[in-house]
Amino acid sequence: MHLKLIQANLAFFDGKRAETRRLLDEYLTEIGGLKPNDSDAAMIRWLQAHSQERLEDRVQHLRSFIDQADAQSHYYRLAYQYLMDEDAYADRLDFATTEDRQPRQFMGVSLWKIGVFLLAGALIGFVTISFMTAGRDSDSIADSDDLLPTPSSQDSVDGASQLLDTSETLLMDSFRVSYPDGILQIAAIERFSERVIDTQTSNRINPVNGAKFYALRVSFECRTAICNAPPEADLFLRLVDDLLVPIRDDVMVAGEPMLEPIALGRSTAGWIIFEIPVNAVVLDLTVQSRDQRDPFDSVTITLPQPE
Numbered sequence: 011m012h013l014k015l016i017q018a019n020l021a022f023f024d025g026k027r028a029e030t031r032r033l034l035d036e037y038l039t040e041i042g043g044l045k046p047n048d049s050d051a052a053m054i055r056w057l058q059a060h061s062q063e064r065l066e067d068r069v070q071h072l073r074s075f076i077d078q079a080d081a082q083s084h085y086y087r088l089a090y091q092y093l094m095d096e097d098a099y100a101d102r103l104d105f106a107t108t109e110d111r112q113p114r115q116f117m118g119v120s121l122w123k124i125g126v127f128l129l130a131g132a133l134i135g136f137v138t139i140s141f142m143t144a145g146r147d148s149d150s151i152a153d154s155d156d157l158l159p160t161p162s163s164q165d166s167v168d169g170a171s172q173l174l175d176t177s178e179t180l181l182m183d184s185f186r187v188s189y190p191d192g193i194l195q196i197a198a199i200e201r202f203s204e205r206v207i208d209t210q211t212s213n214r215i216n217p218v219n220g221a222k223f224y225a226l227r228v229s230f231e232c233r234t235a236i237c238n239a240p241p242e243a244d245l246f247l248r249l250v251d252d253l254l255v256p257i258r259d260d261v262m263v264a265g266e267p268m269l270e271p272i273a274l275g276r277s278t279a280g281w282i283i284f285e286i287p288v289n290a291v292v293l294d295l296t297v298q299s300r301d302q303r304d305p306f307d308s309v310t311i312t313l314p315q316p317e
Contacts, residue, residue, distance in 0.1 A: 012037060015050060018057055023182060023197045023229050025277045030061035052085040059089070065275035069096055088183055095188050095233065173205040173214070173264050180314070182229060187297060187309045191234045191242035194297060196311060197279070198227035201292075205264045206283055215261065222288045225263055226295065229279045232272045240269040240278050246296040247284040248310070254296060258283045291315075 014037035021029040034057060038044055044051055059071030072089045079086040177200040185196035203225040207214050217223050230241040246254040261283050262268055269280040286292070294312045299305035 011050070014040070015053070022057060022061060023195075024279055025229070027061040027063055030057060034058055034061070052079055052083045055079070056085040056089060068275075069093065084183070088186075091188070092193075095193070175205065176200055176202065177225070177227065185311050185313070187311050188233075189243060189297060189299075189309055190306050191232070192237060192240070193231040193233060194241050194243075194311070195229045196226050196295065196313075197229055199313065200225040200227075200263075201316060203263065203283065205266075206261050207264045209260055209262050212264075214264070217285050220288055221285050223258075223261075224284045224286050224292065225281050226284075227266075227279070227281050228269075229277055230269060230272075231277045232274055234274060236271070236273055238271045240272065241297075242300065244298045244300055245282060246298065247286060248293045248296045249286065250291045250293065255284050255286050258285050 014033050018030050018033040018037070021033060034054060038054075041048075044054060048054070055075050056072075059068055059075055062068045062071055072093055076086055076089050076093070079089070177198045179198050180196055182195040182197040187194050201222075201224055203223040205214075206217075206223045206225070224247065228241070230237070232240065232242075234242070245257055248254055263281040263283065267280045269282075270278045272278050292313055292315075294310040296308055296310050298308045
């Protein structure tokens, strides 16, 4: 694959849609335009569609793509599934919007009015208490400052910059799953990560004796109004004998981004980390519903085995 196309795929995974379009344009200019018999034509058109900034434009480009693409193409199937999911999400959002139009009241009073009164009362109480305790707190803080240790971040910062990246890049279109609130893809895997640090202190940490850190770089696209806690589902690493290992949410990969809150149609990327036995055989990533009132069936992404 041409270097520009590899860079375009990486830019798309990182959520850099404009950069993806720029790299594709440079590639097409270099080869003199897209040719029907180009083996990468389907992938390029799929990337062009997904690199559009607006959700409506992405859907329009994908519909145009499947009208012309080979129905046996891997990218045709991806585009078709995406549009099917999009239609389902649109129906859900329309239903939710209709419900939201109904005013919510308590004993004949709008809930937003009750909230305003409660907030105003809380603010008044907070200000009053602050004035009463300001003098006393200033004295105690001055005394306690001498007792606090001086933090040293030099070791953590320098150490993090020198940690070895042993990750393997994956074709994330092949490691993809969709569920009601989003689309999750895996783009890289680090089977024995030595770059794990504490999210609070940024100090490098080690797994317990006999264990290792197993990390996955994932991309999540939000398919509901607001995704405050991507990936909007509970993730587990499934080992042999159906053992499920939850994410370590108190650690991160040094120097790498974490999943961030996003809105409908936006993507976020980051690493998720598991602590597993050194000799464990990993089977798949299991995605389970967080919503106990309206749960979805668990879905899985089969993970590649080491060669």
